[in-house]
Amino acid sequence: MLLAAGVDVGSTQTKAVIAGERDGFRLLGRALVDTGSNVQRAAENGFLAACREAAVAPEEVGYVVGTGYGRYKITFGHAQMTEISCHARGAHFLFPATRTVIDMGGQDAKAISVGARGEVLDFVMNDKCAAGTGRFLANAAEVLGLGLDELGPLSLAARHPVKITTVCTVFVESDILSYLAQGKQAEDILGGVHLAIARRTVSLARRVPLEAAITMTGGVARNLGMVRALEQVLETKLEVSPGAHFAGALGAALFALEKMDAGMKAGNRRPADAILAG
Amino acid sequence: MPTATDHLVERCREVVEDLSLGEVRRWKQEHPQAAAIGYFPVYAPAELIHAAGMLPVGLNGAGDRLDLQHADARFGSFICSIIKTTLEMGLTGRLAPLDGVLFTGICDSARNLAFVCERNFPQQSIEFLHLPQNPASSASAGFLKGEYQRLAGRLEQLGGRKIDDRGLQAAIALYNENRALLRALYAQRAAQPHQMRTLDLYLVMRAGNFVPVETHNAWLREALAELASPAAKPRDSLRIVIEGSFCEQPPLDLIRLIEDAGCYILDDDFLLGRRWFSEDVPVNGDPLGALAESYLDRSVYSSVRHDFRHRRHLLLVEKARRLGAQAVLFLIAKFCEPAYFDYVLFKRELEAAAIPHLLLEFEEKAFTFDRLRTEIETFVESLLFD
């Protein structure tokens, strides 16, 4: 079997996917590690972990495409592609009807307009200021003493979301603290935080056509509260795969397979949700 | 118990805060054949629109009451708020009661906005008026008169009544009265700033953007009789003049905050277009010519009107001295390039004249003012507790 890998070295987390081609596309393994301070090491660790899960030897992998902000640091990679191309490709694979991708990661947010074949038509991204990104949420979680995975569910319980005034990821802390001091409920504060980010993201995303189906990818897609907040502001439903976090790595793996000249046949694709949900 | 003043002010606040232009909709229901024409700041010859039997509607943004969802994408970073809130109002259908919108070339952003509106609101007629910037030329008055004629022609095409001299003179007289009343209110406040809340004055003035000038004149007469509360005790506040808010308007809460933080506002340039002429426009003779000449020779100075014959920075110093102001507060809309530029020369001149000043930036869409409050308080403290 032809084996390929996609490694998405994000600012926060590194995602790796091992894929193969036999009677169509097969997703064999995936892994998630914190990027930490050694980008190169994180890339290696992610890749090796995914190989272990796929039960293949690293040498068997014929082609590796790196993506994400640390893609140039992947020493073992064969090619690099931008995360924009990879998220578009991954999202299209997960939901072939995708026309817009909203990717929210640790340090940036982007919106990508894609064509019928998953090709990028247009995109915007916010990467000068961390306001309104996963980091914003991570900070909020820290201040409230919550785990990342508790954020979303709690925010959904909000009845009177507060108005969040700051957009700065660092200073959202003090906003939250002052609301706590006023006796506001954590869920209302979180509701406000989620809405604030959703508004910011949507106003960025509107720079591309925002046609349906809109698929959300990136780590923040794991946060159901954020998904709902975005849906509320957009007034439309989002497609979210349980494997949304891996969309970039998956896209990179798809490109890797293609580049390996294995020739991916359109008919052989199948939704990878089940596998990815793992 | 609410007083008559409270009542007037509350009524005006409702008119001002109604983002869907309820007053304009109502007027159009009452005048089914007539059109309403919006105009973007700073100055527009509302007299012409009135004389065509139409309702002139002043557009001054949407303040903090509108959540920007679309306009940010069209105008991007580093562009002032009023551009975006105005576009957002249009993109969300709030400008629908307007049959046309009139723009002038106050700045590069506003000019581009006019044409972005033209593309996005095909149902509305977008007009662009070029107000001459070289009043020293002998050709300017004739050009402006021609420009007004062109506008009059367009208004007539849009279903307006034929604009004749008599009708235009009557409209000018009404607007002369409107401006005279505003001048009187401003004079009242400058004389006894502790007796009149600037926010009240402001709301009554701004409500005039949405109602026929006759109605507004009645409101202003009422305000002149009742807005001041003679019993109010003077506080130990800093007497200031505000400069820089000629186009995008500071949020209402910010206007209130300035006084709460210890300032008396002797003069400001809020809604400058409503008080554009320093004297009455002559009503005898050629009215178009009179409007044009008044624009060139008898209007207030502004950062968006170029007149190299009179230097704005000297005029500001003169104004501050005349009113006995202790300081100048620059209240500048973020990303308002004309205001930023003028600040440099203003600052130099004020420093030479030993008049203290403070520069504050605001955005009409802002709704918390902790930092601004701190800055104003510090400024006041530094001058009052020396």
Add this chain to the structure above:
Amino acid sequence: MRSSPAEARPSAPRRLYAGGVDVGSAFTKAVILAGPAGAAAALEPAAAAEFAARAQILGRGAAKTGVAMEKAARAALEQACEQAGLDDAELDYIAATGLGRYSIGFRNIQITEITSDACGAHFLFPGARTLLDIGSQSTRAIGLSETGRVHQFKTNDKCAAGSGSFIVRAARYLQIPLEAAGELALEADQPQPISSICAVLAESEIINHVSAGATVPNILAGIYDSLADRSALLLKRVAAAEAVVLVGGVAHQRGAVRALERRLKIPVQVPENCEYTGALGAGLLGLRRAAAAAGATA
């Protein structure tokens, strides 16, 4: 809170005591001051200022601001009182400053942190004309008159780049104690530039530097340089300074001081208890008010 302390202690010409509380975004600081002996009658403003200039610092206290600002203020004040050997009921006047100044119910007056900083710095360095305060969330540049009056100031926008929290986060990232950061930076031989204007995004640059093998001191020095750049911009908009007094918590960090000195090419003075400058200034202004009103209460 204070009604008539004079009644509590009848021994007539007692000293006036004032407390200054600075409720900052991260820490709340309090200072207790005593006026010079022998003031009883109400003083004219100028005399009151002169009176306050001879005040004596009796105690200091600090607490984490946290969510309950008033509680933090009490804690800081109590700690300061303890050091001063006073009961808080003996204070004639309490002035609150800092971002939480309005939350302190027991204050007699609130004063902005800029006015307080200026007053405190003037007390410590009467010759100071330019002041820089780098706190956890904000940076302020202040130009002073000869009398310690604020005549120009600039504060940064709501952006953490260039303020103390940037350093706190960087230290956490580099896994070194905050207290050590300033000293470590002094060992730099090749500062690594940080180009991002965002304090959060700068972290990825920091990571890059780490993985490229840059030493911690060199990275820290780069961070301090970027901090200094931003402060310098602010300062330039206030005054052309010959020397600058640096206050606020970041002044503890010698790396920041050195970076500023290099960037500004002028000497940077740091008061001993730099983070208390605002509280001190508030206390001094409070003492002035107390002196001006003393006749009424005595």
Add this chain to the structure above:
Amino acid sequence: MPASIPSEYRGRMHQAQRELMQRWYERLEESARSGNPPAVSLMIAGNCVELLEGFGAVPLYPEINALQLAIRHASLAPILAAEELGYAADNCAYVKADIGALLQGLTPTGTRLPTPALVLCNFVGCNTYVKWFEHCAEFQGAPLTLLDVPFLRTDEPRAEDVAYIVRQLQEIVAQLEAITGRRFDAERFREAVRCAARVEEAWSRIKHLARRTPSPFDAYFDAITLMGPLYVYRGRPEGVAFFELALEEMEAKAARGEGLYDQENFRIVIEGPPPYPFFRAFRDMFAAWKAAPVASTYSTVGGLWEFGFRHDPDRPFESLALHMLAHNVTNRNYLQRYQQIRRYVEEWDADGVVIHFVKSCRLFSAGQGDMRDYFTRQLGIPTLYLESDLEDPRYFSTAQIRNRMDAFFEALEHARATGTHRRGAALVRANGPAPGDEPAKVAAGPTLRILD
């Protein structure tokens, strides 16, 4: 000017360009020394440099100084100096760099610059420019006058507008006569207009050469090299000689079938000014993808000639007026700019549009999001939106810009690989809306051939 602009192609014209620009600085220094020739400050946008020839006066373009400083990586210090004076972080950095340099006595080439005999603010579109000139005059103590050019707010320029401008031009002639003590030489002026028409013809032909595949001419980066002589020497025989030489070289290149790269991969239209402090880096990013800039709006700031307009020696004043009014990008309205770009995509056969948003210049950038919406949503033309600044190095992030650029070209490549790729007229037709979908204002062709 762009003496130091690195160019891929180095022909005789580059040498000639350097010499011409050097001579210009020498003339300015001469003016600074002796007052002869008199110098007159002028704005590049839709400039009327021909008029100055009637006085033997030399133009002083503050914009060229500003861009020179940026290209030489020397713009930050004067920008900071200007900010110290009270200019805002968000003021146009062109102005800040120029004013800062003025106050610091800094000039881009180290040669002296004269105090202008007149600061002539030809207000052709840019409001910021009026403030700029007002401040220049204030800080230099020079007389100031404004030539008010009505904005092109109607489809056709109006006779009233032309008459208004002509009248002011005559007033300026009188004013210049009084200031310089020289008589206006009407014949020399006419001759200058004649030269201009020849320069414009050659320039236009060069631009049309870029319609070939591969394009022999870089209509963005190299166009900037030619813009110096275009604005300084348009009314002079040296200018004619220069542009005819450049045309000859480009035609020869085209005849040999030479393009910008060994292989031309993509053809793009660029909207917006370049990031001068990172000129080279920016250019290299396009070169890395072998993307050829075949047309640009920035190169039409001083004048838009590729659609047919020429100055007319038989009606010199009127043609000056028409040029300022209608035949430059800054005084044309925003939708006319959309139309201009659309024509480039169609007629110059481009793959997509790159919109460079520059923070400083609201004239260019206010509304570029809507422009992008028009091209992507309404016409289906691939569009890349980049943000930085033309003068202030603090707003350029190499990594971010490269990332966006890579993604854009990856997408074009992918489209090619999957067979969905289209270009130029086919692109506009294939993805463009059905007739009638579009607001008429945008669909209407621009009226450009007024003089022929």
